[in-house]
Amino acid sequence: MGKILAIALNTFKEAVRNKVLYFLLIFALLIMGFSSVISDLSIAAPEKMVIDLGLGAIDFFGFLISVFVGIYLIYNEMERKTIYTIVSKPIDRQQFILGKYFGLLITVYVNIAIMSIFFFTVLYFREATQPDVVTKAIFKELGPGKFESVGNYYVYHVQAFFIAAGKGIATLFGYWEPITHHLLRVVFMSAMSLAIITAFAILYSTFSTPTLSAVFTFLTFIIGNLCEDILRYADKLAQKAGGVAQLVGPDKMKYWFAMVATHITPNLALLDKFSDAVHGPWDAKTPTIHSVPIDWVVVVYGITYVAGVLSLACLIFNRRNFK
Amino acid sequence: MRGSIIRTLILWIFFLGFFGYAVSIQHEELKKVRSNQPFEDNLRLPSSEVLKLTALRYDMVAADLLWIRSIQSFGGRGMTNRDWRPVYDLFDKITDLDPGFEQCYTFGNMVIGDEGGRQKEGLGLINKGMFQFSLLRQYRIPFEGMYVANWQMKDVDKARWYGRIARKRADSPDWVPRIVAYLEVQSGAYYIGFDRFLNNFLLAVDANDIGLQSIALNKLKESVDKWNKSLLNKALDEYTSSTGRLPSRIEDLATMPALKNYEVAEISRLVALCERYLQKLSRPELSDDILTSITLPTQAQMNAPIEDTTNTRNMLGLQNLIFRQCLVKRSGIPEEPNGSHYVLNGTLLGTKPTDERLEVIASENGVREYLQNLLYAFRATIDKRKKELGRTPESLREVFYCDPVTTEPFGGKFQYDPKTGNLRSTSAPDL
Amino acid sequence: MAFRAPGPCPQKTTIMIVIQTEKLSKIYSHDFIDVEYGRIKFNWFRRTVALENLDLEVKEGEIFGLLGPNGAGKSTTIKILMGILFASSGSAKIMGRPLGDKSVKQQIGFLPENPFFYDYLKGEEFLDYYGQLYGLPKSVRRKRIPELFETVGLPAHAPNLPLKGYSKGMLQRIGVAQAIISDPKIVVLDEPQSGLDPLGRKEIRDIILSLKESGKTVFFSSHILSDAELICDRVAIVNRGRLTAMGELGHLLSPKVKEYEVIASGLSKETVENVRRNAVKFIERENDVLVILPEESQARELLAKIVQEKATLVSLTPRKETLEEYFIREVSKAPGESKTAGVAGVR
Ligand SMILES: Nc1ncnc2c1ncn2[C@@H]1O[C@H](COP(=O)(O)OP(=O)(O)O)[C@@H](O)[C@H]1O
Numbered sequence A: 001m002g003k004i005l006a007i008a009l010n011t012f013k014e015a016v017r018n019k020v021l022y023f024l025l026i027f028a029l030l031i032m033g034f035s036s037v038i039s040d041l042s043i044a045a046p047e048k049m050v051i052d053l054g055l056g057a058i059d060f061f062g063f064l065i066s067v068f069v070g071i072y073l074i075y076n077e078m079e080r081k082t083i084y085t086i087v088s089k090p091i092d093r094q095q096f097i098l099g100k101y102f103g104l105l106i107t108v109y110v111n112i113a114i115m116s117i118f119f120f121t122v123l124y125f126r127e128a129t130q131p132d133v134v135t136k137a138i139f140k141e142l143g144p145g146k147f148e149s150v151g152n153y154y155v156y157h158v159q160a161f162f163i164a165a166g167k168g169i170a171t172l173f174g175y176w177e178p179i180t181h182h183l184l185r186v187v188f189m190s191a192m193s194l195a196i197i198t199a200f201a202i203l204y205s206t207f208s209t210p211t212l213s214a215v216f217t218f219l220t221f222i223i224g225n226l227c228e229d230i231l232r233y234a235d236k237l238a239q240k241a242g243g244v245a246q247l248v249g250p251d252k253m254k255y256w257f258a259m260v261a262t263h264i265t266p267n268l269a270l271l272d273k274f275s276d277a278v279h280g281p282w283d284a285k286t287p288t289i290h291s292v293p294i295d296w297v298v299v300v301y302g303i304t305y306v307a308g309v310l311s312l313a314c315l316i317f318n319r320r321n322f323k
Numbered sequence B: 001m002r003g004s005i006i007r008t009l010i011l012w013i014f015f016l017g018f019f020g021y022a023v024s025i026q027h028e029e030l031k032k033v034r035s036n037q038p039f040e041d042n043l044r045l046p047s048s049e050v051l052k053l054t055a056l057r058y059d060m061v062a063a064d065l066l067w068i069r070s071i072q073s074f075g076g077r078g079m080t081n082r083d084w085r086p087v088y089d090l091f092d093k094i095t096d097l098d099p100g101f102e103q104c105y106t107f108g109n110m111v112i113g114d115e116g117g118r119q120k121e122g123l124g125l126i127n128k129g130m131f132q133f134s135l136l137r138q139y140r141i142p143f144e145g146m147y148v149a150n151w152q153m154k155d156v157d158k159a160r161w162y163g164r165i166a167r168k169r170a171d172s173p174d175w176v177p178r179i180v181a182y183l184e185v186q187s188g189a190y191y192i193g194f195d196r197f198l199n200n201f202l203l204a205v206d207a208n209d210i211g212l213q214s215i216a217l218n219k220l221k222e223s224v225d226k227w228n229k230s231l232l233n234k235a236l237d238e239y240t241s242s243t244g245r246l247p248s249r250i251e252d253l254a255t256m257p258a259l260k261n262y263e264v265a266e267i268s269r270l271v272a273l274c275e276r277y278l279q280k281l282s283r284p285e286l287s288d289d290i291l292t293s294i295t296l297p298t299q300a301q302m303n304a305p306i307e308d309t310t311n312t313r314n315m316l317g318l319q320n321l322i323f324r325q326c327l328v329k330r331s332g333i334p335e336e337p338n339g340s341h342y343v344l345n346g347t348l349l350g351t352k353p354t355d356e357r358l359e360v361i362a363s364e365n366g367v368r369e370y371l372q373n374l375l376y377a378f379r380a381t382i383d384k385r386k387k388e389l390g391r392t393p394e395s396l397r398e399v400f401y402c403d404p405v406t407t408e409p410f411g412g413k414f415q416y417d418p419k420t421g422n423l424r425s426t427s428a429p430d431l
Numbered sequence C: 001m002a003f004r005a006p007g008p009c010p011q012k013t014t015i016m017i018v019i020q021t022e023k024l025s026k027i028y029s030h031d032f033i034d035v036e037y038g039r040i041k042f043n044w045f046r047r048t049v050a051l052e053n054l055d056l057e058v059k060e061g062e063i064f065g066l067l068g069p070n071g072a073g074k075s076t077t078i079k080i081l082m083g084i085l086f087a088s089s090g091s092a093k094i095m096g097r098p099l100g101d102k103s104v105k106q107q108i109g110f111l112p113e114n115p116f117f118y119d120y121l122k123g124e125e126f127l128d129y130y131g132q133l134y135g136l137p138k139s140v141r142r143k144r145i146p147e148l149f150e151t152v153g154l155p156a157h158a159p160n161l162p163l164k165g166y167s168k169g170m171l172q173r174i175g176v177a178q179a180i181i182s183d184p185k186i187v188v189l190d191e192p193q194s195g196l197d198p199l200g201r202k203e204i205r206d207i208i209l210s211l212k213e214s215g216k217t218v219f220f221s222s223h224i225l226s227d228a229e230l231i232c233d234r235v236a237i238v239n240r241g242r243l244t245a246m247g248e249l250g251h252l253l254s255p256k257v258k259e260y261e262v263i264a265s266g267l268s269k270e271t272v273e274n275v276r277r278n279a280v281k282f283i284e285r286e287n288d289v290l291v292i293l294p295e296e297s298q299a300r301e302l303l304a305k306i307v308q309e310k311a312t313l314v315s316l317t318p319r320k321e322t323l324e325e326y327f328i329r330e331v332s333k334a335p336g337e338s339k340t341a342g343v344a345g346v347r
């Protein structure tokens, strides 16, 4: 365990030196910052725009980080031959894989945390700087139509920003206001799906080059996202033919291919709680952590899936020749 | 040295020549595009299915971007050709991508139905939205549908349908049932309208909210009034078609079949019932403030038997009981709910323009008011004429350029005094 | 062929064999997936045979040199032993246990060829990380690491300097340091001296000797034979993946004097002409001549001539066979091989 941790921490140290990481992070933060501006273009529902873009950015850039940092981690060790010294040490190769996986996961999660804090900060800051709120805060009403200035506009904004940032951090630990009520759950689910994707990035990089790993991971991501759609497509095929048994030729192949693909790739749509978060929960039965509803089946699904993929990665890596 | 200069020159010429030519071609192409159609019309989106697939799990973000696009498109169209069909496609796709996008349904309906005049498509969006949202939430969507159906399409029945759905949603504010009840009355569903307003009224009684009580009571009176007038109008029609002439007094209608053994709700009865049930529940009586200008209950009504109330502690629980007992079977001229009685408006009787159909039969107070307004208008015209002439007009003919034929609402003719220039009513000389 | 199989030896019961390979073979593949699962091999296409039936034995406490030209298969052997590669066939045992045994790995320190370490780590962090991989508790690491910096002779600023600031020699030293951080019984070094200047090579040599002194077995590979010759107890020579010879240095090299090197000045022209005819090598500069003569009798003759002509004898060196010469001899013997190919790697 200690060895896995040592490897994970070293992996983290290595990952944070990757410049790609910072480009992605900055880009994600820019998008979140700009979502405020974009939402001004919209007539109705500006909050929805900010939330959609923010959650989307956290999820997608988390994914990009996991891919672009992940594919190089194992490859670099092999390319620079540092793996030689590692493997000759009294550790199992599984430990190495796990260490790498957790190191990468730490990297991804730290980034998600940063993005989320920023995202929540943007939301709180928007709330605090609505024109009427600002007016109320910096003017005191003495009588009808008589106001006294009690605060500075700019000072108020700076203050509001710091308060918002504080609340943003607290939100990660369960604090919420109506506007951020269900968002932590979405971030949690994103983290869950990223754990799966990260496992895939590690799996692919145990046997292929970074470019190929990236392509594979992207494909997995896409199929994982479309999982349910592909299944429906297959069902439609079967329906048209009048039953699975009636399928012939290419359709039969398509059907079974779709079946296999949808069953072995992760169903990332299952982890998708975006729409619930934005439009509110329809059913109040989901269990909650700090009033954040969690779908435990989904969590168990995520963990078992990751364990499965990592086992396969170890299986390959265990007998891998390092040249 | 010279060679290299020449080579550089040639390269420059090549560059400028080829690149310039390419730019000029592009310019021509762009010109075509510009001359063709407004920008928005070039917006060709793939089908919703394809959009959903390509957006992966980020269809919410895609919906947002399209949404912003659609708003610009809306603005553009508003200023150019006002062709809203493509905007409808856009809204349709947005709501396919993000079925939970409430504002898109309502705003889409407003843009296409209200602003764009394509109400059917607007209501299509509304229907889609109603289907997407659970029955418990989002009253706004059917409410918007109701709005467009009633005020744009003037289809009261359709509006009533949307309204009934809006009313049932858990998040609908308390004014929605009132509007819906109004629609019910409008469309002739007096029973339902009365019931809805009764519900409002009893709620207010339970809450001891005098303001709401008086609003609801006014609505109740209004709906009973409409109800009565619809009966009287029917009787009026029957009278004119059977006798071939207009009635001179309202009592002439009392024997018509429409006014035989009809069922109607009575405000006096309602008040009596409320008072008695309140007494039985040992609750304070209705406030005197809200009992102004209604038909007060008779002693018989106050003594009429009431039913068992053991099942409930509040008035709302008695709604069905009260509603049932408010209804009364009777014949003859119905009771005017405002404490007045119905008369025929002689002025309007002869003209009978369809829009003012209900106004022909009005309460005595209402007709008096009508007369007052009429006199005011005539007198203002006489005054004006007087100023023009510099003297009092000799006759009404000099004022109106023709012989005044207007009958007074209560019958008789207006009297003009050429000496003083005063105009007076014969039926109500005090006005 | 001077191959001497390890014959029955009276000390065998007391001297343990720590590394033993049997018919070790390795075939490199250039496939997309390079995974070996016993008989299931995912390598089907282009292949390179790097090792063929290699049998080695390394005894406890000795310095064992694995020698051979570039591409001979030295690194391949070491990588297989370290569990970096998997042998295509054959087997190997370290301390009597099969490869990959964790308790054995605990007892091995390894320095790869041309090592590259995590260049963003500081010297101290780096050793700490590797100490953790050995499972050394924190207290031990804290004590051991400063000692190591001293042992391998790194300058005082090294612990706080990121590895990317290290020179080649410093890297090699810290490489050795990470290899011995757990105080292992066996130290395996792949080309520890390659790329170093003569001084650096000498220092590595000293470190290896001191390792032996502290009772460790050192197994190292090299293509620089003069270095190996000075410190090795036993050597194995591989070429083209095959074992050419293995044994103690004294046994491998013939003890008899091979040739005589005479440097003299002031010899007569005639004598010089005579000597030149017999000499293996002849260099004349102004008055001085350097001749290498193959036979003892010829040397005696020349000495007599020097005395006779009252010339000066500057030096007389009887030369035994060097490892290098032996090596060239053995390598060039290998079947179907041009001499230059075999010698290419030799200095
Ligand atoms: N990764 C590899 N893929 C294919 N062939 C290799 C690889 N590494 C080494 N070889 C071949 O294996 C043989 C032995 O290489 P190596 O063990 O590195 O030699 P040495 O360390 O003695 O210089 C060489 O012919 C080399 O070309």
Ligand SMILES: [Mg+2]
Binding pocket: C071, C074, C075, C076, C113, C191
């Ligand atoms: Mg080598």
